[in-house]
Structure formats: structure tokens, C-alpha cells
Amino acid sequence: MANSIEVKNIDAGYGSVKVLHSVSIDVQDGETVVILGSNGNGKSTLIKCITGILAPSAGEIILKLDGQEIDLIGKKPEEIVELGISLVPEGRRLFPSLTVEENLMLGAYKESARVNIEDNLDMVYEAFPVLKERSRQAAGSMSGGEQQMLAIGRALMSEPKILLVDEPSVGLAPIFVSRTIAKIKELKEQKNLTVLMAEQNFNQAVKVADRGYVIVHGQIEFEGKDAESLSNNEMIKQYYLGL
């Protein structure tokens, strides 16, 4: 049961604006890989390419699923979800006027996730008790932190093998940032997930990372083989921490 993603030399952009220049990354089974970079460097664009929201203009994205190789380029987002890749999107993108529970149920829309829907709902409610308390409340009326939990819970309802998380810290109070990221780590271990997370909050992200990439102006500037090499890197200090 080995699942991995390999992104090879992709170029991507919006119209005539090129954002990614020959970006290559890989995520191996059971890892937590982080993509670090400040705003506007291409983290979300990379995530959009992997989830089928944006088509790269060059390169390839290969999903290895139990020994099978699947080319993700040209597939629609709804087809990629079927393959076991779920995204917690930037800005959460909940269905604001639907209730918490309706949002979670929609997470299990795909055929294969409907079988275990009751168990998965219990699992999400156990991980995030506040969602159970508010199950009948409109998703849009909750706080940012609670909405982020709902977005994670909704992604887990589809029983992903690989979980992509795009900027979980955006718009959250600092206390919720560390809680959210710790929760992602906890759930990853509990569910044997493979996680790829794009994040600009360096200090929080390296706490959970097995490996990471630093993306600057659409290019991978640095690849850290472990959390240690990420946190002790001169370039990172320069770009991120302003040291």
C-alpha cells in the first residue's frame, strides 16, 4: 500500500503570467512534506496543479497508487478526489449556508466514501468535538478556527490516502494556528495519511515536517531532507526570519 506523488519539472501560470518554473517535488508514502514560501511565490499554484484546478503548461505529475502509476495532468478535480487525494483548500471554502453536518456529509460525496460514512462522521466528531456541538449550525457562522477544523474534517470524510493542506494558518489567531497544525499531525498518524502542506508560517510548519521544500519566485530554492536541515538553513533565515 504505497502511495506517493511525483511532480516533475512543471511550469504553470495564469494567462501570460508564469508562476512556476520547472518545479519538481515528491511526497513519499507516510511522509509529511511541507512547501514553505511567503505569499506570491507559487505554493498554492503548485497545490492547484496537483489537485487538477489548474493545468500545468509543461511537466508531469504522477500519482503512484499501490504500484499503479497514474498521470494526474488533464484530470478534473472531481476525478482526482476519486483517486484518494483530498484538499483542505486555502481560505477553507466551506459551503457557508449549509450546516456543519451537511458540509461533512458532502465531504463523503464520492461513491467509495459513502460506505463508511457513519464511522467517519464519528471519527471527525471525536477529533473535533466542537463540530459535534455545532452540527446543526450554519458553517459560515462559526469562527475562523472552527471553520478550519470543519474544512479538515470535510476533507477526511472522503477517506483520502493523501491529504493536501493549503495554508491552514491563513486568517487564524496564533493559538489556532498551532492547534490546527498539531491536529493535522495527530490525524496523520492516526489515519496513516501522507500529507503535503503548503504553509508560510515557518516555525509552525517545521514542527510537523519530515521534509520540506522552500519555494521562491516559483522555483524550488532549497530541499531540506529533514526538519533539522530546514530550521538551520541560512537561506531560510534570510527569506523568512529576516536574520
Next chain:
Amino acid sequence: MTELFINAVVSGLLLGGFYAAVALGLSITFGQLDIVNIAHPTIVIFGAYIAYILNETFGLDPVLIGLVFAPVFYVLGMGLYRIYYYSFERTGQESLSGLAFFFGLMFIIEVCLILTFGVDYRLVSAPYIGQTWKIGFVDFPLRMTVPFIVAVVVTLAVYFYMSKTFQGRAIMAVSQDRLALQLMGADPVKVKQSALGIAIATAAIAGALLIIIQPIEPSVGRLFIGRAFAIVVLGGMGSISGTLMAALVIGVAESLISTFYGPSWAPAVSFGLLLLTLAFRPQGIFGRA
């Protein structure tokens, strides 16, 4: 006086139930999909003429005809969405061109009906039309009661479909965040296509109910356009249960006004209530905040 009042309330509820059947399809298209299907009441009239032909020719029960033609209208609705999608929505021109499209569709259907049937009033015959049940001093004319029951059952069925099935929840979600819905594994085009199918299917039933209640001619649909849109907004955009409640409120209000102040004031009720609601509770009386 009390008797008059209670009878007016009951006949208002019966009328309101029928309004719900007309507004139901619009609640799905306009409320949930953001498609301004201004032709909906005219499609209801089209459904009424189908009930008329089959009733006239084979003596079939109009309600039965409506239910049998619902699946046919479902397919028509899906086809309609295909045209709408490929012509307008795909290129992002749906707001104005789409409105013009449905406006044109309304006239085409109306003119076709006029050319085929003329402008004479048509009606159906069924054993219950003309009968009235009495419970105490309260009248239940079956001409109104049968449509009321059918309309409420259909509305509740759609309500449960929307809130309890995967496809229904996807319909409620599709206009809120199309991309997020794709990330759940649903194809928004297919979701909207089936939603418009359901909306048009309800028009087949509403049409059959309409011709039980009153004789029709091709332009009767226009009387319902404003009222149906008012009900959808009053009920809270996209809320099926709200649509039912708002329809009952409008039905009762119209009935009371026409009983106590004269029928000529009745058409002002829906817009009067609409103005008050928009002023004080813009999300609709029963809308989700």
C-alpha cells in the same frame, strides 16, 4: 364573523399549498442554482395543457397525468440546462443573456400554446371537482383540497431529497462554491443539470394542479411570475421548507384580504409582504441567516 375568518384562513392555506407547487421549481432554479428561470410559470401552463389534452382525450385523472409527466419534464429540464450551459454559463454570460434566454423561452411557449389551443379558457373534468367536504362550518372544496395535498406531499418530498441525499446536498451547495464541490468529487454541471430537471419536473405537477383549480388560457402564467418570485424570496433563497411556509403565508394573507377588503387588493399582497420583508428581514422570513 369567526366562521368567515376561519373559512378564509382555511381556503388561504389550501391556495397557499398550490402556490408552493408553482414556486417550488423556482425555489430550486432561482434560489439554489442562481438561474433566473422567468419561464417557469409558463412551463407550468404547458404542463396544464398536457393535463388538459390527456384528460379531454382519455379521461385520465389530471393528478395522475402530472405525476406521469414529471419524469418526462425532468428530461426536458436536463436538456434545457444543456442548452443554457453550452450557450451561456460556460462562457460566463449567464446573468444577462440567460435572463433573455428564459424570457424568450417564455414567449415561445406561450405563442405555441396560443397557436395550438387559441385563447379560450380550458378546463378538466374529474369526479372530485365540484364536491365540497364540510367539517363543522369549515368548507373544504375538493377542487382546492386535492391540489393542496398533492402540492404539500411533492414539496416535502423535494425537501427530504435536498437535505437527506448526497445529490440533494450537492444541489444546495453548487452555487455556493462550485470549485469546493468539485473537490468533494461532484461534477457541478451534472449536479445543476439534474437540479433543473427536478425543477421542471415539478412544473408538470403544478400545471396539473393549476387546471384542477381554475380554467386556464396560455397567458395565465404571467399572473404567477411575480407571486412565485416573491414566495421564493420571502421563504429565504433556496430554502424548500421556507418556500412552503411563505406560500402558505401568502395564500392566507391573500385570502383574508380578498374576503375582508375585496378581491381587487389580493394581488398587492405578495409584493406588499415582499417589500416589508426586504426592508426588515432581507434574508427572507424563513431564510438561513
